[in-house]
Amino acid sequence: MAQLELRPGGGRRFSRPKGAAPAAPCRPVGIGSTTVTVITATGLVKRYGDFAAVDGISFEVAAGESFGLLGPNGAGKSTTMRMVGAVSTRTEGSLRVLGLDPNEHGPEIRSRLGVVPQQDNLDNELRVRENLLTYGRYFGLPRRLVASRADELLAFAQLADRKDAKVDDLSGGMKRRLTIARALINDPRLLLLDEPTTGLDPQARHILWDRLFRLKEQGTTLLLTTHYMDEAEQLCDRLVVVDRGKIMAEGSPAALIRQYSTREVLEVRFGSEQNAGAADKLAGIGDRLEVLPDRILVYAHDGEAALVEVTARGLQPLTSLVRRSSLEDVFLRLTGRSLIE
Amino acid sequence: MTLRQAQGGASGANDVDAFADEARRAAVAPRRFGAWYVAEHQIRVWRRYLGVNIASAIGTPVIYVFAFGIGLGVLVAASAGPGGIDGVDYLVFVAPALIATSAVTIASSEFTYPIMLGFKWNPTYIGMNAAPLAARQIMDGVVLFVGLRMLTASIVYYLVMLAFGAVPSPIGWLTILTATLTGLAFGTPLLAYSASLKEDRGQFAVVQRVLVLPLTLFSGTIFPLTQLPWFLQWIGWLSPLWHGSELGRVVAYGAERPAWLIAVHVVYLVVLAVVGWRFAVRVATRRLDK
Numbered sequence: 001m002a003q004l005e006l007r008p009g010g011g012r013r014f015s016r017p018k019g020a021a022p023a024a025p026c027r028p029v030g031i032g033s034t035t036v037t038v039i040t041a042t043g044l045v046k047r048y049g050d051f052a053a054v055d056g057i058s059f060e061v062a063a064g065e066s067f068g069l070l071g072p073n074g075a076g077k078s079t080t081m082r083m084v085g086a087v088s089t090r091t092e093g094s095l096r097v098l099g100l101d102p103n104e105h106g107p108e109i110r111s112r113l114g115v116v117p118q119q120d121n122l123d124n125e126l127r128v129r130e131n132l133l134t135y136g137r138y139f140g141l142p143r144r145l146v147a148s149r150a151d152e153l154l155a156f157a158q159l160a161d162r163k164d165a166k167v168d169d170l171s172g173g174m175k176r177r178l179t180i181a182r183a184l185i186n187d188p189r190l191l192l193l194d195e196p197t198t199g200l201d202p203q204a205r206h207i208l209w210d211r212l213f214r215l216k217e218q219g220t221t222l223l224l225t226t227h228y229m230d231e232a233e234q235l236c237d238r239l240v241v242v243d244r245g246k247i248m249a250e251g252s253p254a255a256l257i258r259q260y261s262t263r264e265v266l267e268v269r270f271g272s273e274q275n276a277g278a279a280d281k282l283a284g285i286g287d288r289l290e291v292l293p294d295r296i297l298v299y300a301h302d303g304e305a306a307l308v309e310v311t312a313r314g315l316q317p318l319t320s321l322v323r324r325s326s327l328e329d330v331f332l333r334l335t336g337r338s339l340i341e
Numbered sequence: 342m343t344l345r346q347a348q349g350g351a352s353g354a355n356d357v358d359a360f361a362d363e364a365r366r367a368a369v370a371p372r373r374f375g376a377w378y379v380a381e382h383q384i385r386v387w388r389r390y391l392g393v394n395i396a397s398a399i400g401t402p403v404i405y406v407f408a409f410g411i412g413l414g415v416l417v418a419a420s421a422g423p424g425g426i427d428g429v430d431y432l433v434f435v436a437p438a439l440i441a442t443s444a445v446t447i448a449s450s451e452f453t454y455p456i457m458l459g460f461k462w463n464p465t466y467i468g469m470n471a472a473p474l475a476a477r478q479i480m481d482g483v484v485l486f487v488g489l490r491m492l493t494a495s496i497v498y499y500l501v502m503l504a505f506g507a508v509p510s511p512i513g514w515l516t517i518l519t520a521t522l523t524g525l526a527f528g529t530p531l532l533a534y535s536a537s538l539k540e541d542r543g544q545f546a547v548v549q550r551v552l553v554l555p556l557t558l559f560s561g562t563i564f565p566l567t568q569l570p571w572f573l574q575w576i577g578w579l580s581p582l583w584h585g586s587e588l589g590r591v592v593a594y595g596a597e598r599p600a601w602l603i604a605v606h607v608v609y610l611v612v613l614a615v616v617g618w619r620f621a622v623r624v625a626t627r628r629l630d631k
Contacts (some may be wrong), residue, residue, distance in 0.1 A: 099361035107473040111367035121468040134382045138472035140370025
């Protein structure tokens, strides 16, 4: 079993340039002198009958960037991914991936993509390494090249000792890593990851994040969907918040939090009976209140100071917690709902 | 190999047109040979069951030779008289039909559950389609693989029959091809049907019992179609297995059939195979693009 790597000091394992506000709407910030745009989506729409799963989404992704689509289930993230992945024909809008139109150049685009789908589709009848060999052949790569890449990728995915195992005998996290290894067999320009860690236990998620972060460091362009805000914060340089097929907000995780939330959040619980009543008495504390069925969120620059004021008003919460704002708060602010319902 | 060369650096690509050119080059081989890559994958899976496959490919014809040649054949010879059936020994009469039936049996197993597996249960087709392969190539590859399976099984079947003296004509080896054609004529429409199924509610079991079994019995295979009452003979005319068995008899022992009828057999089988195949491609294309 692979070891979970933890940096001394724990917490954030990489730093993000602070203070870089999003430039033009949803455009990548130029890196160096040239910025190569690998995905350009404008007014992208996908309709199934009367239902618009994707309802006018626009964004651009630059080479080397890590771009996220954050939103709850059913927001249209996977549909967007399938259109970018050139397997789903768009209803409206324009789309260029690697400079080509997916409607006309599907095989061309897919030749240079790596795809990690939401649902694993490894061949359960083949062994671990065989899955990489057969997949590499789909790209018309020579057998010897595929074989040597397969071995390197098995090492990268920390599966070298399981290369002759049956796919069914792998854990969920291992299957995901094998799927990522498989997606890299053609040395892709762009890696699409649809909910890469959904359904995995925390340790497996951290191992996976570590692998993905390495890819990011090597300059691989990542497009990923997630409904986990911590995942988006870890992996995305920039992201769009998607809800009901539309983009609600865009920017870097830090900028979004700055724009749509306060620095800190005080969470207080008074028990489900008293919550609503207590909320009236809390009015005026912090910048904003969010009353949820089980707790009240007080958005404030200084959470501790807000807590002092709460108790000064004679209220005794059953529990209280001061934390930093997260993308979850951004989503709540934008949609009035939480990400995971 | 570094997993990732610096974007735009080492490979000299520094604008998006260079990415597009690179993609165009990368897609040349998959566009041309995609169906073969799919077949290659299927063969790799099939190899895992090689022992079982060889045993059944050899075992089945041997069992049938004993059942029909020695068992049933003796009874038939006693009642049919010295002329035999259609002017030949019973085993010679049934041999072409048995080879064709074995190809149909392969079709009925390979074009049902494995198709549902590829689209749904273990959706490897979705994985292929996320790679450069198109729905058309996936279906072509599946047909190619199953066609190869029919061909190899028919070769083995033919050799066993030959060893027992059941294929007298010098062009008897053509039964290998007529049997494979029969299997595809029966199989590709079934492939199209399987590709259209969203759920297995026992349809495949129904296909086996209500379609395959009656067809193998009432398609002029183990007795001439004319033995059936006139109001059931249409089954044979619709059944690719009857057309295939009759065609096999013409090449296996020189059965005398009018030229127009031989032409009907060939055309009917080819049309079924081609139309079914095209239909399967259409169904798969629509299904994968969602």
